[in-house]
Amino acid sequence: MPLDFEASVLEAPPRDCGLCPRLAAYRAANAAENPDWFNAPVPSFGALSARLLIVGMAPGVRGANRTGRPFTGDFAGVLLYETLIKFGLAEGSYGADPSDGVVLRDCRISNAVRCVPPANLPEPAEVATCNRFLGAEMAAMPRLAVVLSLGVLSHAAVLRANGLPVSRLRFRHGEVHTLPDGLKLVNSYHVSRYNTSTKRLSTQMFEDVVVRVRALLAP
Numbered sequence: 001m002p003l004d005f006e007a008s009v010l011e012a013p014p015r016d017c018g019l020c021p022r023l024a025a026y027r028a029a030n031a032a033e034n035p036d037w038f039n040a041p042v043p044s045f046g047a048l049s050a051r052l053l054i055v056g057m058a059p060g061v062r063g064a065n066r067t068g069r070p071f072t073g074d075f076a077g078v079l080l081y082e083t084l085i086k087f088g089l090a091e092g093s094y095g096a097d098p099s100d101g102v103v104l105r106d107c108r109i110s111n112a113v114r115c116v117p118p119a120n121l122p123e124p125a126e127v128a129t130c131n132r133f134l135g136a137e138m139a140a141m142p143r144l145a146v147v148l149s150l151g152v153l154s155h156a157a158v159l160r161a162n163g164l165p166v167s168r169l170r171f172r173h174g175e176v177h178t179l180p181d182g183l184k185l186v187n188s189y190h191v192s193r194y195n196t197s198t199k200r201l202s203t204q205m206f207e208d209v210v211v212r213v214r215a216l217l218a219p
């Protein structure tokens with residue numbers, strides 16, 4: 001069976017997913033205001049055959065919600081994609097647009113919540129509701145070996161998607177956790193503008209995490 005035959009193996013939310021009424025209403029409001037934007041649950045990017053899954057929090061309103069590709073179009077994508085390219089997990093030149101030709105290598109990018117939340121902050125119930133799609137995502141990746149969670153919310157969502165209580169493993173930047181099934185869960189602060197401008201996360205700190213991820217993926 002082809003490993004990337006997504007339509008048959010991956011349960012993804014429909015464009016009009018209404019499971020989170022607040023987010024569906026916000027999508028509709030954005031669509032009314034900016035009808036040329038994507039304004040829908042943002043699909044993951046990269047092959048299902050990848051061994052690495054990067055999980056962010058949720059689309060940014062002028063980023064992935066506008067362009068339709070995770071981490072594309074706003075500040076957060078610059079550090080993420082440029083670091084992935086630097087360390088061989090992506091090829092091309094990041095141009096903040098899905099047509100920039102960037103190709104991920106052994107890597108896939110998703111979000112804990114697929115729809116843009118108001119004020120950049122999903123509610124706990126929305127994170128819980130969308131967790132079914134993160135769980136489906138991970139289940140549909142037959143070679144998945146490492147998950148890189150960007151931020152506390154993502155870390156908790158990955159644990160939940162694996163049937164683990166969120167209190168089981170504490171988020172710590174740079175930490176490598178091993179889940180009961182052997183999956184490695186690596187923590188990093190989110191690559192947001194806020195975190196980089198407040199110096200919570202520097203380029204060097206994020207590069208160090210990605211180097212660690214690369215080492216875990218080494219044969």
Ligand code: SF4
Pocket residue numbers: 013017018019020021023024041113114115126129130133
């Ligand atoms: S966040 Fe997820 S579950 Fe909620 S409406 Fe969007 S796609 Fe559906």
